[in-house]
Amino acid sequence: MNVRTLLKTFSMPLALAGIWLFFIWKLDHDALLGDGHGGYGRLIFLSPRNLTQLIVQFSIIGTLALGMFMILLTGQIDLSAGSGVGLIGGITSVLIIQQHWSAPLAMLAAFAGGLALWSLMGTLIVKERIPSFIITLGGMLIFRGFFWMVIQNATIPVKGLSDNLFSLITTYYLPANAGFVLAGVVAGALALLQWRGRAARSAHGLPVPPAGRTWLRLALIVGAIFFMVDRFNRFNGLPATFLILSATAAGVYFLTRHTPFGRYLYAIGGNEEAAVLSGINVDRVLIGVYVLMGATVAVTGFMQTAYQGSSSTTVGDLMELDAIAACVIGGTALKGGRGTVWGVLFGTLIMTSLLNGMDLMAVEPEKRMIARGIVLVLAVWLDMRLSRP
Amino acid sequence: MPSPLLEVRNLVKKFPGVVALKNVNFELHSGEVHALCGENGAGKSTLIKLLGGIYPSGSYAGEILVDGRPVGFHGIRDAEHAGISVITQEFALVDALSVAENIFLGRAPRRGLRVDWLEMHQRAAALLKDFGLNLEPETPVGTLGIGQKQLIEIVRAMDKKSRVLVLDEPTAALTEQEVAVLLDHLRRLRAQGTTCIYISHKLDEVLAIADRITVLRDGASITTLAVQDATIPLIIKHMVGREITDLFPRRPGWSALTPTRLEAAPAGQRGEGAATLRPSNDQAVLSVRHLNVALAKGKPEVLHDISFELRAGEVLGFGGLMGAGRTELLMHLFGAWGHRLGGEVILKGGPHAHPTPGGSIRRGLVLASEDRRRYGLILAQEIGFNLSLSSLREFTRCGGRIDAPAEQVRNQHFFDSLRVKAPGQHTRAGTLSGGNQQKVVLGKALMTGPSVVMLDEPTRGIDVGAKLEVYELINRLTAEGEAVILVSSELPELMGMSDRIIMLHEGAVGGEFARADFAQEKLLAAAMGHAHAA
Numbered sequence: 029m030n031v032r033t034l035l036k037t038f039s040m041p042l043a044l045a046g047i048w049l050f051f052i053w054k055l056d057h058d059a060l061l062g063d064g065h066g067g068y069g070r071l072i073f074l075s076p077r078n079l080t081q082l083i084v085q086f087s088i089i090g091t092l093a094l095g096m097f098m099i100l101l102t103g104q105i106d107l108s109a110g111s112g113v114g115l116i117g118g119i120t121s122v123l124i125i126q127q128h129w130s131a132p133l134a135m136l137a138a139f140a141g142g143l144a145l146w147s148l149m150g151t152l153i154v155k156e157r158i159p160s161f162i163i164t165l166g167g168m169l170i171f172r173g174f175f176w177m178v179i180q181n182a183t184i185p186v187k188g189l190s191d192n193l194f195s196l197i198t199t200y201y202l203p204a205n206a207g208f209v210l211a212g213v214v215a216g217a218l219a220l221l222q223w224r225g226r227a228a229r230s231a232h233g234l235p236v237p238p239a240g241r242t243w244l245r246l247a248l249i250v251g252a253i254f255f256m257v258d259r260f261n262r263f264n265g266l267p268a269t270f271l272i273l274s275a276t277a278a279g280v281y282f283l284t285r286h287t288p289f290g291r292y293l294y295a296i297g298g299n300e301e302a303a304v305l306s307g308i309n310v311d312r313v314l315i316g317v318y319v320l321m322g323a324t325v326a327v328t329g330f331m332q333t334a335y336q337g338s339s340s341t342t343v344g345d346l347m348e349l350d351a352i353a354a355c356v357i358g359g360t361a362l363k364g365g366r367g368t369v370w371g372v373l374f375g376t377l378i379m380t381s382l383l384n385g386m387d388l389m390a391v392e393p394e395k396r397m398i399a400r401g402i403v404l405v406l407a408v409w410l411d412m413r414l415s416r417p
Numbered sequence: 418m419p420s421p422l423l424e425v426r427n428l429v430k431k432f433p434g435v436v437a438l439k440n441v442n443f444e445l446h447s448g449e450v451h452a453l454c455g456e457n458g459a460g461k462s463t464l465i466k467l468l469g470g471i472y473p474s475g476s477y478a479g480e481i482l483v484d485g486r487p488v489g490f491h492g493i494r495d496a497e498h499a500g501i502s503v504i505t506q507e508f509a510l511v512d513a514l515s516v517a518e519n520i521f522l523g524r525a526p527r528r529g530l531r532v533d534w535l536e537m538h539q540r541a542a543a544l545l546k547d548f549g550l551n552l553e554p555e556t557p558v559g560t561l562g563i564g565q566k567q568l569i570e571i572v573r574a575m576d577k578k579s580r581v582l583v584l585d586e587p588t589a590a591l592t593e594q595e596v597a598v599l600l601d602h603l604r605r606l607r608a609q610g611t612t613c614i615y616i617s618h619k620l621d622e623v624l625a626i627a628d629r630i631t632v633l634r635d636g637a638s639i640t641t642l643a644v645q646d647a648t649i650p651l652i653i654k655h656m657v658g659r660e661i662t663d664l665f666p667r668r669p670g671w672s673a674l675t676p677t678r679l680e681a682a683p684a685g686q687r688g689e690g691a692a693t694l695r696p697s698n699d700q701a702v703l704s705v706r707h708l709n710v711a712l713a714k715g716k717p718e719v720l721h722d723i724s725f726e727l728r729a730g731e732v733l734g735f736g737g738l739m740g741a742g743r744t745e746l747l748m749h750l751f752g753a754w755g756h757r758l759g760g761e762v763i764l765k766g767g768p769h770a771h772p773t774p775g776g777s778i779r780r781g782l783v784l785a786s787e788d789r790r791r792y793g794l795i796l797a798q799e800i801g802f803n804l805s806l807s808s809l810r811e812f813t814r815c816g817g818r819i820d821a822p823a824e825q826v827r828n829q830h831f832f833d834s835l836r837v838k839a840p841g842q843h844t845r846a847g848t849l850s851g852g853n854q855q856k857v858v859l860g861k862a863l864m865t866g867p868s869v870v871m872l873d874e875p876t877r878g879i880d881v882g883a884k885l886e887v888y889e890l891i892n893r894l895t896a897e898g899e900a901v902i903l904v905s906s907e908l909p910e911l912m913g914m915s916d917r918i919i920m921l922h923e924g925a926v927g928g929e930f931a932r933a934d935f936a937q938e939k940l941l942a943a944a945m946g947h948a949h950a951a
Contacts, residue, residue: 232822288813298796299796303795307778365795
């Protein structure tokens with residue numbers, strides 16, 4: 029392995045470590061090393077409260093980025109996601125607070141609305157051959173307009189006198205014991221999958237990786253899961269948003285890695301004409317991927333609006349760009365055909381760590397924008413630079 | 418003796434995991450046409466990329482000398498400064514610009530800040546006239562044929578005062594007429610002192626144009642022959658390292674087998690399935706009747722009144738000039754092209770009225786396209802990904818999950834039986850040579866278990882060894898009872914491998930020939946619309 033491949037493999041972890049070390053040094057220096065006068069401050073960046081906060085932000089952007097990831101895999105794009113997030117959240121708030129619908133019903137209706145809008149955009153892109161950039165740019169403006177009409181440029185809270193399902197999305201934490209039980213179930217499921225995978229390979233006479241390595245890796249992953257649950261439990265427990273992200277990530281991982289649909293996404297992004305001639309119903313796959321995007325937009329809309337506590341005109345602003353940036357930082361190719369779920373989660377973590385740390389340091393919004401832009405450009409430049417032959 | 422114009426000494430070029438060039442030596446004398454021959458993967462393209470400055474100095478070992486002095490190119494511009502112009506299979510022409518703009522691309526004559534259009538057009542007109550090309554400088558390049566585009570590239574290279582013209586497979590996509598025109602131009606340029614490296618798989622062309630021939634095999638230069646000492650069998654022997662006795666080893670398929678052997682063959686099959694599979698001369702697996710197809714709804718008709726029948730175990734060849742409608746016919750039957758105006762297609766006894774590629778594949782009709790890189794493969798993905806792409810249904814278990822081990826085993830079976838030359842099925846398809854890419858395309862089509870296999874130019878741009886393997890595959894398919902449609906621009910191949918040939922002429926059937934009637938003149942006459950004159 030030469031320097032280039034080493035750099036390529038570890039550039040993202042290094043970047044993340046760099047960002048974390050920077051914020052730890054800036055924010056937690058006194059707490060960890062003392063202020064030089066014998067006094068120790070309180071943890072800020074690494075405090076359980078902030079880490080939980082960070083994970084909630086990570087989960088919200090991550091969910092949207094996972095939807096965007098599948099769109100980008102096919103070589104398409106969705107610029108309307110951020111406006112959609114605002115619109116779906118706005119519809120839900122208005123239905124609950126002004127129309128007095130029950131929260132689950134309102135969310136179901138808004139979710140169905142998201143699916144309908146995105147399947148409409150997908151159909152226009154596929155059947156009328158309008159480039160996705162244009163359709164979703166139109167969607168970005170139109171949805172934003174609808175959004176403001178729906179909330180009448182006002183601020184609609186997510187809850188009335190008491191909590192509802194909508195508001196609980198970002199305020200509910202899994203109790204400590206339930207967290208450990210869930211971790212145990214996940215660990216058991218992972219072990220079962222590993223065992224079945226090994227059995228299937230040997231049943232087909234294929235070489236099976238050494239047992240020690242498989243189980244050691246599994247033990248490390250399970251250990252990491254329990255460690256994380258324990259950390260969360262020291263504050264409030266596992267945030268519901270994180271569970272939503274985990275379920276989404278598992279779903280997208282299964283779709284992209286283990287189903288024909290996922291193969292077709294990579295095939296279409298790699299070479300659409302060849303995909304057509306390979307018998308893939310490209311139109312149906314593309315509409316399908318937009319419908320899935322509609323679903324992730326709706327779920328993100330619930331989370332983002334609930335996280336802000338109310339639906340106001342700025343909810344979801346520029347979120348599509350955060351999602352695209354997270355994908356691209358994580359190695360997803362904008363022209364399609366390349367990218368992984370792990371990469372997207374990693375890219376999201378880099379993005380959100382940066383946003384969170386700058387929040388804590390009270391960096392001015394204008395500088396925050398510039399920093400986000402620079403990180404995006406740097407990441408893509410590095411990726412292209414290192415993958416050049 | 419003066420030092421050669423260009424000399425290559427002990428060139429070695431390694432890629433991660435592959436040695437592309439092991440040891441290449443050759444000399445290029447001023448004023449000669451020097452042919453490079455070798456199978457795909459022998460290292461010709463790599464060598465050209467080194468000479469053209471695409472792989473920069475320092476990325477390889479060995480020496481390149483121009484006029485006896487070692488040179489190191491850091492980019493295409495360096496190579497062009499040294500007088501080396503490379504013309505590849507992918508043209509560096511902009512379709513939307515005119516002939517003159519393309520000739521002077523990036524170096525347009527200027528007056529102040531403005532382009533001097535008058536001078537550009539005058540100079541272009543003069544160049545075209547010098548070259549004997551009857552073209553207007555204002556013509557958009559996109560409206561020209563491939564042969565003319567090729568010549569425009571050569572004109573451009575000549576105007577850049579190139580001393581060495583490197584032509585990589587210049588005739589791969591040309592008709593015989595265009596090839597003749599190109600070769601005439603090259604002879605004239607040689608008479609004027611231009612030196613040329615000529616790479617082609619078509620050995621008869623090589624013998625017709627080259628002064629000397631260097632054969633590459635497995636990344637090493639094997640020998641350099643003077644043209645008067647070279648014969649096609651000798652060149653092939655050096656290229657493959659062994660002698661090939663039969664260039665077109667067509668064996669009769671199932672339909673030609675005797676009844677007794679026929680009964681012995683599908684012993685396990687009884688009842689309905691065996692009955693529909695049983696080949697007989699009156700039952701066609703595919704019949705096409707009075708087919709008329711337009712490019713799209715409301716557009717002019719392209720295919721006119723085409724009728725034919727295809728029987729199990731048969732190879733039906735389609736020939737014709739470029740633009741005769743062969744590819745369009747295949748793409749239409751497959752469901753990827755055109756709007757049907759009339760006629761019917763019967764596939765395995767049922768109508769095939771509104772075909773889609775997916776539907777055709779499910780019903781056992783597959784197509785291996787002529788343009789592998791564009792239509793055949795997902796180059797950025799692994800061989801295995803490509804092989805199983807059309808057959809994923811077969812491996813999908815409950816819950817929509819792909820049974821990865823089962824898929825891998827099946828991929829490996831095709832990888833091995835097609836003898837794909839690669840480290841393994843996890844190698845990326847884009848890194849393979851043309852012949853191996855073609856094997857992957859064929860493997861993808863065959864994995865679906867087809868009964869009719871349509872092959873569009875299956876041997877274009879692939880080397881002799883791989884061609885033979887494709888022919889053997891055709892024999893194997895027909896022996897198993899599959900029917901094959903073979904489209905080829907090379908008449909010897911078409912005649913060698915087909916049981917029957919239909920020549921298309923301007924979108925209509927120009928003539929149909931049984932094997933006993935195959936004769937090059939008759940076929941060509943039919944292709945040009947003179948079936949009855951011949």
